[in-house]
Amino acid sequence: MAVKMASDGLWQGENPLDFALPLLAVQIAVVLVVTQGLAFTLKPLRQPRVVAEILGGILLGPSALGRWGAFRRTLFPEWSTAALDTVSGLGLLLFLFLVGLELDFCAVRRVGPRSVAIAAAGIVPPLLGAAGVVPLLDLAIPAPRQASHFSLCVFLGAALSVTALPVLACILKELGLLGVPFGETAMAAAAVNDVFAWTLLALALAVSSGGREPKGPALAPVYILSSGAVFVAFTFFALRPLMARRAGPCSSDGDLTCTCAVACALLAGAVTDAIGVHPVFGAFVFGLAMPREDGVAERIGEKVTPLVSGLMLPLYFATSGLHTNVDNVRGVAAWGMVALVVAVAVVGKFAGTFTMAVAGAGMARREAGALGVAMSAKGLVELIVLNIGKEKKVLDDTTFAIFVIMALTTTVIATPLMTALYRQPPTATAPESDGVELKGGDACPA
Numbered sequence: 078m079a080v081k082m083a084s085d086g087l088w089q090g091e092n093p094l095d096f097a098l099p100l101l102a103v104q105i106a107v108v109l110v111v112t113q114g115l116a117f118t119l120k121p122l123r124q125p126r127v128v129a130e131i132l133g134g135i136l137l138g139p140s141a142l143g144r145w146g147a148f149r150r151t152l153f154p155e156w157s158t159a160a161l162d163t164v165s166g167l168g169l170l171l172f173l174f175l176v177g178l179e180l181d182f183c184a185v186r187r188v189g190p191r192s193v194a195i196a197a198a199g200i201v202p203p204l205l206g207a208a209g210v211v212p213l214l215d216l217a218i219p220a221p222r223q224a225s226h227f228s229l230c231v232f233l234g235a236a237l238s239v240t241a242l243p244v245l246a247c248i249l250k251e252l253g254l255l256g257v258p259f260g261e262t263a264m265a266a267a268a269v270n271d272v273f274a275w276t277l278l279a280l281a282l283a284v285s286s287g288g289r290e291p292k293g294p295a296l297a298p299v300y301i302l303s304s305g306a307v308f309v310a311f312t313f314f315a316l317r318p319l320m321a322r323r324a325g326p327c328s329s330d331g332d333l334t335c336t337c338a339v340a341c342a343l344l345a346g347a348v349t350d351a352i353g354v355h356p357v358f359g360a361f362v363f364g365l366a367m368p369r370e371d372g373v374a375e376r377i378g379e380k381v382t383p384l385v386s387g388l389m390l391p392l393y394f395a396t397s398g399l400h401t402n403v404d405n406v407r408g409v410a411a412w413g414m415v416a417l418v419v420a421v422a423v424v425g426k427f428a429g430t431f432t433m434a435v436a437g438a439g440m441a442r443r444e445a446g447a448l449g450v451a452m453s454a455k456g457l458v459e460l461i462v463l464n465i466g467k468e469k470k471v472l473d474d475t476t477f478a479i480f481v482i483m484a485l486t487t488t489v490i491a492t493p494l495m496t497a498l499y500r501q502p503p504t505a506t507a508p509e510s511d512g513v514e515l516k517g518g519d520a521c522p523a
Contacts, residue, residue, distance in 0.1 A: 108395040123492045125244045127456045130391045134398015165396045168389020173357040174342040177364020178374050191438045192265035198433035199452045200238045202425035207234035217410040224471040231281035232466045237422045239274040242267045244456035263451050279354045301353040312366045321368040335380045397460050405475040418483045426453040447498040454491040459484040
């Protein structure tokens with residue numbers, strides 16, 4: 078059905094909410110008001126804003142207000158989904174560009190290899206746990222699966238092992254730990270974790286046909302992975318040096334530099350989509366490759382972050398909530414899977430991180446426990462992985478709802494548990510360093 082952009086007005090007998098642009102404007106306004114209201118309500122509980130944004134989407138979606146047919150048909154009719162998803166998806170792409178832009182792996186090297194070891198120790202247990210969760214998921218929710226066993230294991234492994242770096246940055250900033258050795262170690266480990274998660278997600282996308290008949294050759298996954306590797310190599314070894322040479326002459330014109338960087342990030346997303354990997358991967362890799370000399374990356378972040386974190390990203394998480402129907406999780410078996418998934422995500426991450434932090438990094442047990450809790454926070458990165466899995470039809474509606482509940486639970490408990498475990502001033506149990514920090518951390522976009 079073709080939908081006109083704008084109406085001729087009420088005086089001509091047309092309802093503006095039957096047209097694309099005015100309806101999208103009202104949808105965005107409603108989402109922002111609801112999510113900001115919830116964020117204000119949850120502020121005394123020191124919860125990250127992503128919790129309010131997801132809850133706001135769930136409140137507006139089929140789990141709550143969306144049950145009311147008139148509300149759903151008026152504000153969120155099915156024909157409007159594409160426009161809202163496109164705008165929020167564009168915000169996601171730009172956000173991943175900012176995440177890549179703000180990760181400085183020279184700083185990771187300065188923190189030391191123990192952060193890499195801590196990250197690896199926190200990744201492996203939940204990744205292995207995913208292989209055990211998938212057969213139990215088939216027993217608890219015997220719905221037909223459109224994805225292969227391997228691709229589902231890889232997707233769920235990424236979802237269970239990921240750490241939300243921006244959420245972690247906001248929690249550490251809230252607790253005054255961002256500039257101390259503990260916070261620097263946590264941020265460095267989460268940065269390594271983020272890169273691993275996106276690599277794992279790229280692998281999952283390459284091997285998954287999402288339940289569709291393969292349209293290309295049998296070796297298509299190999300071609301996708303090879304093309305992705307070529308794209309990463311070209312970006313870092315050809316494009317990055319070129320950008321570094323041009324950074325100095327162009328740095329005086331901040332608007333031109335920002336415009337070119339955003340345009341290139343969007344083009345990078347289009348390239349990886351053409352390769353067969355999700356567009357966010359291209360934007361993330363391009364952000365990682367941006368030169369840090371002359372403060373170029375910092376200035377770009379300062380210009381782009383307010384629009385993305387203030388408007389477009391809340392829309393993305395709200396649409397995630399709109400697509401989540403908690404009613405799909407029915408019965409003792411399904412809710413038992415919720416408990417199991419939360420346990421695997423938290424216990425696996427905590428146990429691996431705690432063990433390596435104590436045995437390998439020499440941290441005190443209380444600090445190691447706080448670090449294990451911090452690394453268990455999922456938040457926005459988890460939601461991104463889940464939404465891509467649902468979009469590619471690797472995750473069915475019930476599995477998606479189970480993992481959204483898990484993401485909310487792990488993020489909600491992170492701040493109270495860290496506060497309880499880390500009441501005393503930090504001790505010098507990690508090497509001093511310049512650390513890894515989100516330059517847009519003040520905005521706390523997640």
